[in-house]
Amino acid sequence: xxxxxxxxxxxxxxxxxxxxxxxxxxxxxxxxxxxxxxxxxxxxxxxxxxxxxxxxxxxxxxxxxxxxxxxxxxxxxxxxxxxxxxxxxxxxxxxxxxxxxxxxxxxxxxxxxxxxxxxxxxxxxxxxxxxxxxxxxxxxxxxxxxxxxxxxxxxxxxxxxxxxxxxxxxxxxxxxxxxxxxxxxxxxxxxxxxxxxxxxxxxxxxxxxxxxxxxxxxxxxxxxxxxxxxxxxxxxxxxxxxxxxxx
Numbered sequence: 001x002x003x004x005x006x007x008x009x010x011x012x013x014x015x016x017x018x019x020x021x022x023x024x025x026x027x028x029x030x031x032x033x034x035x036x037x038x039x040x041x042x043x044x045x046x047x048x049x050x051x052x053x054x055x056x057x058x059x060x061x062x063x064x065x066x067x068x069x070x071x072x073x074x075x076x077x078x079x080x081x082x083x084x085x086x087x088x089x090x091x092x093x094x095x096x097x098x099x100x101x102x103x104x105x106x107x108x109x110x111x112x113x114x115x116x117x118x119x120x121x122x123x124x125x126x127x128x129x130x131x132x133x134x135x136x137x138x139x140x141x142x143x144x145x146x147x148x149x150x151x152x153x154x155x156x157x158x159x160x161x162x163x164x165x166x167x168x169x170x171x172x173x174x175x176x177x178x179x180x181x182x183x184x185x186x187x188x189x190x191x192x193x194x195x196x197x198x199x200x201x202x203x204x205x206x207x208x209x210x211x212x213x214x215x216x217x218x219x220x221x222x223x224x225x226x227x228x229x230x231x232x233x234x235x236x237x238x239x240x241x242x243x244x245x246x247x
Contacts, residue, residue: 043079044079044080044081044082044101044218045075045079045080045081045082045139045140045214045217045218045219046081046082046084046099046136046137046138046139046217047071047081047082047083047084047138047139047140047141047142047213047214047217048083048084048086048096048125048128048129048132048138048140048141048142049068049071049083049084049085049086049106049142049144050086050087050088050125050128050129050141050142050143050144051064051085051086051087051143051144051145052087052088052089052120052144052145052146052147053087053088053089053113053115053116054088054089054090054115054116054117054118054119054120054147055089055115055116055117055118056115056146056147057115057145057146057174058115059200060144060146060174060200060206061110061113061115063203063206064110064144064206064210065107065110065111066107066203067203067206067207067210068083068103068106068107068110068210069103069106069107070207070210070211070214071083071103071210071211071213071214072101072102072103072106072214073103073211074211074214074215074218075214075215075217075218075219079218079219080101080218081101081214081217081218082099082100082101083099083100083101083106084096084097084098084099084100084132085097085100085106085109085110086125086128086129087113088118088120088121088124088125089113089115089116089117089118090116090117090118091118092118092121093116093118094121094124094125094128096128097109119149119150120145120147120148120149120150121150122143122145122148122150122155122183122187123150123151123154123155123158125141125143126141126155126158126159126162126169126187127158129141129162129167129169130158130161130162130165130167133162133165133166133167134165137165137166137167138167139166139167139168139216139217139218139220140167140168140169140170140193140213140216140217141162141167141168141169141170141191141193142170142172142210142213143169143170143171143172143184143187144172144174144206145171145172145173145174145180145184146173146174146175146177146180146200147175147177147179147180148177148179148180148183148184150183152182152183152186155183155186155187156186156187156190159186159187159188159190159191160190160191162191163190163191163192167191168191168192168193168194168216168239169187169188169191169193170188170193170194170195170196170209170213170216171184171185171187171188171193171194171195171196172196172197172198172206172209173195173196173197173198174197174198174199174200175200176197181195181197188238189238192239193238193239194238194239195238196209216239221239
């Protein structure tokens with residue numbers, strides 16, 4: 001297992017917002033979002049919801065089953081959302097659903113999954129997202145996990161490939177594992193996405209994070225970039241506007 005170097009530059013004088021401040025700003029921005037305007041294209045945003053389903057994740061998996069409907073509700077006025085559930089568990093077990101447009105169907109699929117012990121497969125999730133967006137644009141990839149047990153360089157390479165294809169990666173890190181935190185920060189940064197930690201007991205934090213990324217996937221960066229204040233600036237710094245707009 002190789003050591004993950006810290007390339008995030010979050011020390012004093014770096015100009016980078018600490019993780020705790022960044023997630024607080026992220027949540028404040030979500031609450032401040034203006035009433036969205038439906039895109040002229042009317043097309044649904046596409047989001048891959050990739051969740052670690054190894055044994056340690058069962059409590060948060062159960063919680064996410066109840067919270068995932070927030071993603072659909074938050075995007076009704078933006079043209080809607082299509083979500084694909086992807087997960088890894090056990091020995092090289094990786095699965096993905098079709099893109100779903102109903103919260104009830106996604107919940108049904110999630111409740112049928114039992115978490116099993118195994119190694120992380122973040123790299124496989126990134127490669128899967130690249131293959132999907134090569135077929136049809138995926139606007140955001142959400143990674144939810146508490147560990148990273150792989151090589152960081154190949155993962156960052158795939159994150160960079162996703163950025164070139166317009167797919168931002170949002171890494172939501174549960175717990176306090178320093179190696180995972182460093183890896184998820186780098187993946188998010190290279191992809192043009194965002195990193196946010198959350199506590200295993202905080203359903204409201206995870207709810208707000210999922211809602212915010214769903215809005216981004218369905219409506220783009222512009223709504224966040226237009227918001228005034230330090231919170232909006234902090235988020236805009238993590239989510240660079242793609243050249244020529246999102247769609």
